[in-house]
Structure formats: structure tokens, C-alpha cells
Amino acid sequence: xxxxxxxxxxxxFQFWNWNRKQxxxxxxxxxxxxxxxxxxxxxxxxxxxxxMVSIKGAFTGAEGQLTLQNFVMVANDPSFWPAVTNxxxxxxxxxxxxxxxxxxxxxxINRKFAGSGFFLFIxxxxxxxxxxxxxxxxxxxxxxxxxxxxxLLYLGILEEGQKIYWLAGGRATLLALIIILDAWTxxxxxxxxxxxxxxxxxxxxxxxxxxxxxxxxxxTRDITIPILQPTIQTAVILRLIAAIQIWxxxxxxxxxSRMPVLVERIVYYHDELSNLDISFQMANGxxxxxxxVVSSVALLYLLVSGAFKKxxxxxx
Amino acid sequence: xxxxxxxxxxxxxxxYIFLTGIISVILVPxxxxxxxxxxxxxxxxxxxxxxxxxxxxxxxxxFGERGYLLSVYDRVDEEYQTVLDTKELDxxxxxMKSQLNTPVTIPELEEQIARLESEDPVYFSLKTNxxxxxxxxxxxxxxxxxIPALIRSLQVALMTIIISVSIGGMAGYAFARxxxxxxxMLKFSVLFVRMFPGVAIALPMVIILARxxxxxxPIGLALVYSVGSIALTVWITASIFMGIPVSLEEAALVxxxxxxxxxxxxxxxxxxxxxxxxxxxxFLGAWNETVAALILTQFNPTFAVIVYQTVxxxxxxxxxxxxxxxxxxxxxxxxxxxxxxxxxxxxxxxTV
Numbered sequence: 001x002x003x004x005x006x007x008x009x010x011x012x013f014q015f016w017n018w019n020r021k022q023x024x025x026x027x028x029x030x031x032x033x034x035x036x037x038x039x040x041x042x043x044x045x046x047x048x049x050x051x052m053v054s055i056k057g058a059f060t061g062a063e064g065q066l067t068l069q070n071f072v073m074v075a076n077d078p079s080f081w082p083a084v085t086n087x088x089x090x091x092x093x094x095x096x097x098x099x100x101x102x103x104x105x106x107x108x109i110n111r112k113f114a115g116s117g118f119f120l121f122i123x124x125x126x127x128x129x130x131x132x133x134x135x136x137x138x139x140x141x142x143x144x145x146x147x148x149x150x151x152l153l154y155l156g157i158l159e160e161g162q163k164i165y166w167l168a169g170g171r172a173t174l175l176a177l178i179i180i181l182d183a184w185t186x187x188x189x190x191x192x193x194x195x196x197x198x199x200x201x202x203x204x205x206x207x208x209x210x211x212x213x214x215x216x217x218x219x220t221r222d223i224t225i226p227i228l229q230p231t232i233q234t235a236v237i238l239r240l241i242a243a244i245q246i247w248x249x250x251x252x253x254x255x256x257s258r259m260p261v262l263v264e265r266i267v268y269y270h271d272e273l274s275n276l277d278i279s280f281q282m283a284n285g286x287x288x289x290x291x292x293v294v295s296s297v298a299l300l301y302l303l304v305s306g307a308f309k310k311x312x313x314x315x316x
Numbered sequence: 317x318x319x320x321x322x323x324x325x326x327x328x329x330x331x332y333i334f335l336t337g338i339i340s341v342i343l344v345p346x347x348x349x350x351x352x353x354x355x356x357x358x359x360x361x362x363x364x365x366x367x368x369x370x371x372x373x374x375x376x377x378x379f380g381e382r383g384y385l386l387s388v389y390d391r392v393d394e395e396y397q398t399v400l401d402t403k404e405l406d407x408x409x410x411x412m413k414s415q416l417n418t419p420v421t422i423p424e425l426e427e428q429i430a431r432l433e434s435e436d437p438v439y440f441s442l443k444t445n446x447x448x449x450x451x452x453x454x455x456x457x458x459x460x461x462x463i464p465a466l467i468r469s470l471q472v473a474l475m476t477i478i479i480s481v482s483i484g485g486m487a488g489y490a491f492a493r494x495x496x497x498x499x500x501m502l503k504f505s506v507l508f509v510r511m512f513p514g515v516a517i518a519l520p521m522v523i524i525l526a527r528x529x530x531x532x533x534p535i536g537l538a539l540v541y542s543v544g545s546i547a548l549t550v551w552i553t554a555s556i557f558m559g560i561p562v563s564l565e566e567a568a569l570v571x572x573x574x575x576x577x578x579x580x581x582x583x584x585x586x587x588x589x590x591x592x593x594x595x596x597x598x599f600l601g602a603w604n605e606t607v608a609a610l611i612l613t614q615f616n617p618t619f620a621v622i623v624y625q626t627v628x629x630x631x632x633x634x635x636x637x638x639x640x641x642x643x644x645x646x647x648x649x650x651x652x653x654x655x656x657x658x659x660x661x662x663x664x665x666x667t668v
Contacts (some may be wrong), residue, residue, distance in 0.1 A: 029496070030492065031490070032490040032493075032494035032496045032499070033490075033496070034493075035356070035486045035487055035489060035494075036486075036490050036502060037491035038482075038483045038486060038487070039483055039484065039486075039487045039506065039546055041548065042479075042483055042542070042543075042546060043506075043509055043543070043546075045373075046517075046521075046539055046540065046542070046543050047509050047512070047517060047543050049518070049520075049524065050516075050517045050519075050520040050521050050524060051512075051517065051520070053520035053523065053524065054516055054517070054519060054520040057519075057520060090354045105338065108331075108334065109334075109335070111331075113331070113332075113335075115335075119335055119338075119339065120654050120656065121652075122339050122342055122343065122634060122658055123338070123342065124652055125342060125343075125649060125652070126342060128645075128648050128649055128652035129346075129645050129648060130606075130620065130623070130641075130644045130645055130648055131601070131604065131605040131606060132606060132620060132623040132627050132640075132641060132644055133349070133623075133642065133644050133645040133648075134639035135624075135627050136349060136623075136627045136637045136638055136640065136641030137345050137346070137348075137349040137638075137641065138345075139627060139634075139637065140348075140349060140352055140634045140637060141348060141349075141640055145361060145362075145363040145365075145636075146365070146634075147345075147348035147349075147352065147365050149363070149364070150348075150363060150364035150365040151344065151348070151364075153363075154364060154367075155362045164365075184341070184342075184345070188338075188342055206327065216401045241511055245513055245515070246606075248606060248607075248624070252624075252627050252628060252629070255628075263515055263607070265512070266515055266519070266607075267515075267607060267610060267611075270519065270610075270611055271610055271611070283465070283519060284519065287403060287513075287515065287516045287519050288516075290513050290515065290516060291512065291513055291516040294511065294512065294513045294516075295508075295512060297509075297511075298507075298508050298511035298512065299508070301511070302504050302507070302508060306503075309489070
């Protein structure tokens, strides 16, 4: 094309003819790419390739033919729709509940106080605990003779000889229970994220609101929350991604298949039912569904956080 | 007196009561599972559950129909309760060790029985072994695989750290120091990879790793864990390097160092605490991960898998499940303590 800049000549591509200066300038431009190259190669081998294999696997039948049969099988799995609805209910309710409570707590705590470092560390503990530990905590707590009933007895809420059978409830009770357990794990951390965001707001902005006659409620609604919005977005989306993949706590307290959710089905078909012919295809089908859902949320995140903005703007 | 002076102490008090409330909601379940991890098997199934483990157990011994009648003081019912009627002392010792966490030797038991001639019943007490559940867990969990699994978990975590800090750190430096076309897109692509569900990579990795001989192998797991860990390290190290002024490196260049030397001598020492935090983050990711480990191991599980399996079959052994859970949680909590500042930065800083 005619618009090729005059500096770019064929000698640019014949690096064996380059002089020292040309090498230097190429080197300077290439350095960042060379530094990033290992990550790109690593991801090509250990991420892109398995993802491709996974997609291919989801569309491959038992005899290696290209087919949609896996998805038909998944859709006909009696636990598929329960898994979809359970996951949806858990995601919607737990993320909403966690956010309202975490935001409320963060707004109340948002001030400097003695012992704040200690408090924030305590608040990090539930999220830091491995899922198996959290599972151990609640399975030992929620059995009829577990510590939750013991605690209620000590507090005088239950009477001697009375027990609550936590895990014997119906679907709605168990879902509520799981949402509450997840809230225990997650709310303190979300609260810390929001608190960090709140403390980055310069006090003058809120003070200005009060000067102009705002009440605590209007200042929070019209000034604090809008400024906090990027933090809220990040935290909500990260929570969504985690909530879609919740499974271990459910399996550890209720066992497999009692409260099916999407990722639980993958583990179930891969680990618990691995001797069946169809289990590999089933696991593949469920995996693709989870991947598509999570990727969509992740893309949404990239969109709202400005990943697709022009570089010039971002680098500045 | 003004209104303000009146209200402030009350407000502060209410505030701290509120904080205490939150802290108790967080810590009460933790307290119970810690306490349970020290309780003897017999006490772990009492209702209500004793709040704290007993440091000492009180026993009484008398003659029974089949031999000697062993009773133990029950803290819940506040009375001695008969637990065993046997004349085989080794059986008695085994029961006391496994069910009551009070290790005792046969001569010690014989000594108490000898006292029966002068007094009946004989009362005596024994110290409990508080760490007994942990010892049992490491001995029996995963049919003796707990300690090898622990070593494997450490190997996996270490390899994950090495891979992700070296590869991710380089990229993080590039993102922090250079402006180049595609920078933003690449940085977020890396984040996208991290958000991608790990279980979705683990399943196809079974075939890929089997082909290169790393299925059911710590190396294979480290390769899989590094995928998520590299992305995190890129973001953490990028923010760390951004916080270190370029002028330091430039100064070193003025004094005749080359770019690499400038980095090693000036930037790296300043970045070390942050890099350590990134390493600990990678450790936690590898240490806590269970799904991929379940899928990618068979005869060589990681510690997380062993704990998961113990908890899954926990109905018979709640105190062992609690001990396993706590053994698993301890490194996680310690590392979280060290990197708590960075965790907050990460969460706050992810917004970009």
C-alpha cells in the first residue's frame, strides 16, 4: 500500500542486515512482548489446548463421532434441571443477600477505630479456610447432636431434650441453609472489599454533601454508593463466578445427588460414577455448560471494567 | 455539657458491641470445630457437646460380672458412667486410648487393680492426650496416605510458586514498565483465564497429562494450578512493580549498570515483600484446591483430597474430621495473616 511509512523498508525485515541502532530499537520494542511470551506459551499449552480438547470432547460421542448427543443426554439427566434451578437460586439469593448485608456492615464500620487491623484479619478467616474445613465445620455442627444444637441449648434457646434436625428439611430449607452457610463464608470478605473502597473515598466529597444539607441517607445514596460503584461491580462479579461453582460445602454436608448443582454433577459423574460408559460424556457436557456460563460472566466483568478500552487511554 | 460530649462514649460503646457481635458470629463456628478437634471420641458424641476438651479424665474401677468394671466421669451428665466390663487389661487400655484419648500402660492399670484389694471402688485420673485426634488422623486418614499426601501437597505448592512467580513475575514487570500496543487486552486476557473454571481445564487435562506421563503426579497438578496462579501473580507483581519508581533503575543505568543488573540491584530487593506475598497467594491456591486434585490424581492424592474424603465420610468420626480440617486450615490461616494487607489491596485493586 502507498501509505507505508517511509521508515519501514524491506531492510526492516532482513534482520541480518540490521545495524546496531536498528537492533536496539527493535529490542526496546520487543522487550515487553518477550517478557510476556512465556505466559502466552504457557497458556497456549496448558489452558487453550485443554479448553479446545474440552470443547471437542463435549461434541464427541462415545464412538468418536461429532454429535450433540452429550447435551441431549445431559438434558435428559433427571438431575439436570434441579441442578440448573438450584444453582440459579443459590447464585441469585446468596449474591444479593451477601451484598446487602456486606454493604450495610461496611457502611456502619467505615471509620477509623482502635483494633481495626485485628478486626480485618478476623473477618478474612472464613474466606481463608479451605472448603474442606468449612465442610467439616458445618457437618459436625448441623447433625442433630452437633455443636449448633449444643450452642442453642447452652444459650437457652433450645430446651433440654429438644433438638433441631437441620439436615432433615425439604428442598427450600436446605437451599436456605446453604445460602446462609455461604453467607457466613463470604460476607466478611466482601465487607472488607467494600470497606477498602469506602476508605479510598476522600472525606471532602461526603462532607460537601452534608454542607449542602444532605442527610446521612441521601449522602450515602447519592454520593458514597455511586463513587463505590466500580468496587461493587468487581466484587459482585467475582462473587457471581464463585457462586456458580459452589459445590463442596453442599456435598460435604448433604452428600452427592441430594442437592444437585452444576459443578457437583461434574465431580459426581467423574468421580462417583466413573465406571459408567456415559459418565465421561456427561461430565464433559456439564463442564462445557459451566464454562460457558462462567465465561459469560467473566466477559461481562471485562466489559464493565474497561478491558476493551483503547490502550492509549489505559496506559497514559 | 454539650450534646456531643454526652453521646460520643455511648456511640463508641455501641460500635464496639456491634464489632464484637460480628467477631463472635465469625469465631463461634471456628471455636467449636477447633474444640471438637481435641475432644475424645466418646465426648465428641455427647449432647450437648462439651465446650472445651478435658485435660484430665476421672475413672472409677470396681469388680464386674465379667471382670473389672470401668466407669468414666461424664462431664455432661455429671456422674460416673460404666463404659466397659472386661478382665482383659489390653482391651481396656486400647479402649481408653482410642475412645477417651487417655493413653495408659498395662502396668499402670494393674497398679490400680491391685488397689482394689484395700478399697472398692478405686478412683483414679489420667491426663488426656490433646493431640491424639491429630495423631490418629495422620495415621489412619486415607489408609495411611495422609503424610505422603501432605508432602505431595507441599511439592505441588512449591512447584506452583516457582512456575508462577518466574513466568508471571516477568510478565508483571512488562505490564508495569512498558507501554505497548495490546497491553490492556493482554492483561485482561490473563484475568479471563483466571476466572475460567478450573474444573473445566482439569477434565481434559487428564488425557493431556496422561500422554506426557504426569497424570496422578505432583508435577501435573502444579502445571494445572499454575494456570490460575500465573494470572494472579501477573496482576500482583504488576501492581508491585508499578509502586517502585523507575528512577531508581535509571539511576543505576547512569552508573553503568545494564538493564538486567539495574533490575536485580534496585527493583528486585524492593519488590521482595510483594513477591513473597504473591508466592504465598500461589501456595494458598495450590494448598486449598480440591476439584482438580480429585480429578487428576488416583493413587497419589493431595492432602486436600485426603481431608475431603475424611470429612465426606465423617458420620463415624466427627472429631477426626475436625482434626483433619484444622490441620488443613492452619497453613492457610497463617499465610493469610502474613498477606492480609496484600489481599485487601488485591481485592480493592482488581477494579483497575
